[in-house]
Amino acid sequence: MDLVGACRAFVSVSEHGSFTVGAAEARMSQSVASRRVAALEERFGERLFERTSRRAVLTPFGRDMLPAARQLVQTAEVLLNEAAAVKRKPWRLAVPGICSTAGLARLVAEARGHGVTLDLRVAAPAERRELIHAQQVRAAVLAVPADEATWSVPLGLAGAQDPGIKRVYVETLRMGRASPGPARRIWIQPEDDVPHIRDPLTRLRDAVGLRPAQLVAAADLTTAAAEVLCTRDLLLCSPAQAGELALNWRPIGEITLSRGFALAAAADGNPQHIEARLGDALARLLGADTRAGTSGGAAA
Numbered sequence: 001m002d003l004v005g006a007c008r009a010f011v012s013v014s015e016h017g018s019f020t021v022g023a024a025e026a027r028m029s030q031s032v033a034s035r036r037v038a039a040l041e042e043r044f045g046e047r048l049f050e051r052t053s054r055r056a057v058l059t060p061f062g063r064d065m066l067p068a069a070r071q072l073v074q075t076a077e078v079l080l081n082e083a084a085a086v087k088r089k090p091w092r093l094a095v096p097g098i099c100s101t102a103g104l105a106r107l108v109a110e111a112r113g114h115g116v117t118l119d120l121r122v123a124a125p126a127e128r129r130e131l132i133h134a135q136q137v138r139a140a141v142l143a144v145p146a147d148e149a150t151w152s153v154p155l156g157l158a159g160a161q162d163p164g165i166k167r168v169y170v171e172t173l174r175m176g177r178a179s180p181g182p183a184r185r186i187w188i189q190p191e192d193d194v195p196h197i198r199d200p201l202t203r204l205r206d207a208v209g210l211r212p213a214q215l216v217a218a219a220d221l222t223t224a225a226a227e228v229l230c231t232r233d234l235l236l237c238s239p240a241q242a243g244e245l246a247l248n249w250r251p252i253g254e255i256t257l258s259r260g261f262a263l264a265a266a267a268d269g270n271p272q273h274i275e276a277r278l279g280d281a282l283a284r285l286l287g288a289d290t291r292a293g294t295s296g297g298a299a300a
Helices: 003-016 019-025 030-044 060-088 101-113 125-133 195-208 221-230 239-244 272-286
Strands: 049-051 056-058 091-096 118-123 139-144 151-159 186-188 215-217 234-237 248-251 257-265
Touching: 003 019, 003 030, 003 056, 003 060, 019 030, 056 060, 091 101, 091 125, 091 272, 101 118, 101 272, 118 125, 125 139, 139 272, 151 239, 151 272, 186 195, 186 221, 195 215, 195 257, 221 234, 234 239, 239 248, 257 272
Parallel strands: 091 118, 091 139, 186 215, 186 234
Antiparallel strands: 049 056, 139 257, 151 234, 151 248, 151 257
16 A cells, blocks of 8 residues: 555545545545545544545544644655755766867766766866765766776877878887987876876887887876877877877877776765666767777777
8 A cells, every 4th residue: 555645645635625626636536535545544444534425524533643644744745855856966976087078068968868967077087086085076987907997998199190000109209319300209198197008108118218208298188289289299099089189090009008997986885877877978978889898999
């Protein structure tokens, strides 16, 4: 038996002295109200109303039960209103700074279609971890090694000129005594300035004999992209980013690098319900099109 629904019918009928009017006020049919009151009477083992042709009059037992029934209905209304307010409460999510405005807008719009209101916080990898540890966000898309990733995005090198080759080998940037012009540099943007990406690239730099200054961690993507656009330098980035910047992207010849992302919740929270609803949208936002354990391709 729906106890709250039955008590709602009982209270409404008692307030209006009529099953017809009371049922209408409670937004149910008269037959439904009658069945609910009858079920309540059967449960209590006592009649709640004396029914006449015109009115429904409370019995002494009904008058005694009315205050408790009214309190139950009111408590249920408070509970329903609280649930609706909690559902409307923004779900604060920290996301990478590589995400485009259009991509973020599509994520927010798609989340609304799933009944989730997102409050996005754009931040660098270290800051996203700080936000989740300080519980300033409910969840964060963290930068993680590829073997821990839910979403993976391939990284390569992009430049202003078409290299005319299928892969860019870092060793070709090594400066010889007769090499003309300044040394070509590889720029690392803040999103990729993390150990599982920076360290392998640094080891490769040293192994092939590049100068330390040929691998540069940029303060921001704009600075790095500007340097690449006006020089022969290269930007470590995803295919999607290269497309946005009108750069020519190629994979790295010596090693395979990728951005790994995973969703983490604050404290003991579980982000799985957000991931289940918005996993595909997050993959598109990040530029990934495959799931954990593989190096995903670029999003269109």
